Amino acid sequence: MAGFSLQSLRKLPNWRLLSWALSAAALLSIFLVRPAHAQIGSARYSSIIVDAASGDVLEDVNADQPRHPASLTKMMTLYLTFEAMRDRRITLDQAVPVSGHAASMEPTKLGILPGSRLTVQQAILGLVTKSANDAAAALGELLGGSEDRFAQMMTLRARSLGMTHTTFQNASGLPDPEQWTTARDLAVLSRHLITDFPAYYGYFSTPSFAWHRQIIFNHDMMLRSYPGADGLKTGYTEASGHNLVTSAVRGGVRLVGVVLGAASNGERDIHMASLLDHGFEQMDVPIAHKPVPLVPRIMLISSAHAAELPRPLAGMRLRIAASNWAIQVGSYTTEQAARAAAIAARRTVEDGDIRVEPAAVRRRTVWRAQIAGLRSTEAQEACASLSHRRGQCMVIRPDTHVLASR
Known part of the structure; x- marks a missing residue:
């Protein structure tokens, strides 16, 4: 800060010095101006920011290191769904049967009963808003005959798109030790979703949809907190950490960002905003920051x-x-x-x-x-x-x- 020196700080009353120090520390922790200084910290962290039009990489950290995708997996499930719709193999109002396998998926889910049906559009909305694992499995079974077969289709399609380090094992992103991707591969997939399906990409910005007697809102906070953000997907498992892929448009420039392995949703979102801001600065697009509110006690x-749970099965962590x-x-x-x-x-x-x-x-x-x-x-x-x-x-x-x- 201009005009401040160690001598001048020593002349301040103690309470003012403490207040100044705490304020400075708070500002440093909130505004992660450069990715290199971000306190993401874990070995599983990686990120990348690319220009969506050209594919040029503006910044990347560990972008080719293998990571568990969690629910970012559903981006490929949606890619194959959009592809089937474009090719008229399925329609938005087509019924999707719900098997016992699909209904058994762990939360987050819509809670669909075995033997029931939902439409393709309802399944899409369930994926882009609530990240519903049961809807993802049901779509996979519709398109692949079984979820295992659909996962093979996902992997083959990913490789054909240039996602050379990605392997899928299911349609939802539920934990699987053999399900891997990279930040760079997810940026490739994001660009293809945007450019290959302009008629369907808008689903990713759906704010909410009605499901039975519920109003289900989109989990992606960036759609509401970051000016210009219009998709794509959040993801979390214990193994992956908090993941996020975001596309944002400002001044005619679209960027795609990927953040993997953050410690919390808040850290993930703040870091993504910082990465995008820095990317837009490199593209000479002006940035407007929002104030950060104070948090009171709760x-x-x-x-x-809860009833006592049975002892976990060998090898399973609950x-x-x-x-x-x-x-x-x-x-x-x-x-x-x-x-x-x-x-x-x-x-x-x-x-x-x-x-x-x-x-x-x-x-x-x-x-x-x-x-x-x-x-x-x-x-x-x-x-x-x-x-x-x-x-x-x-x-x-x-x-x-x-x-x-x-």
């Missing part, structure tokens, strides 16, 4: 105690479901009022699914307005924001133990 409560956290924003005398409150809160939270459930309190029924399907950090950050704006908010811990992919 209240944390627990849900009903953990508390990453996306089974929820927040509660109030109790209301009518279902309509609770739903309205949940919808309003969901606009602020910008993630999760609206949930309204009845409860008996003093011999009368009240309706609880909740946002479900969040991870721990998302729930706490969301409740902090809502507490700051609207008053009391409660974080609800998960009561199940499952593997998660998102």
